[in-house]
Amino acid sequence: MKCPKGDFHWQAGYGAFSVSQSNVDAVRAYILGQPEHHAKQTYQEDEFREWLRRYEIEWDERYVWD
Numbered sequence: 001m002k003c004p005k006g007d008f009h010w011q012a013g014y015g016a017f018s019v020s021q022s023n024v025d026a027v028r029a030y031i032l033g034q035p036e037h038h039a040k041q042t043y044q045e046d047e048f049r050e051w052l053r054r055y056e057i058e059w060d061e062r063y064v065w066d
Helices: 021-032 034-040 043-054
Strands: none
Touching: 021 034
16 A cells, blocks of 8 residues: 555544454455445444444544544
8 A cells, every 4th residue: 555645634533443364355345335334324423433332442522523
């Protein structure tokens, strides 16, 4: 993957998740299905918080979104 030179951002904060090699195909299919998926569920309000709950990641609501 090529990274852009200089600053790269669209908001003040970010979240990052890693994927094991054994799950690459499933993640690829998940990404390709995003337009349909987000017609039913928002990323910001529904999906991201569900990931945090599912994987027992603590968060402070003040820092989730700008």
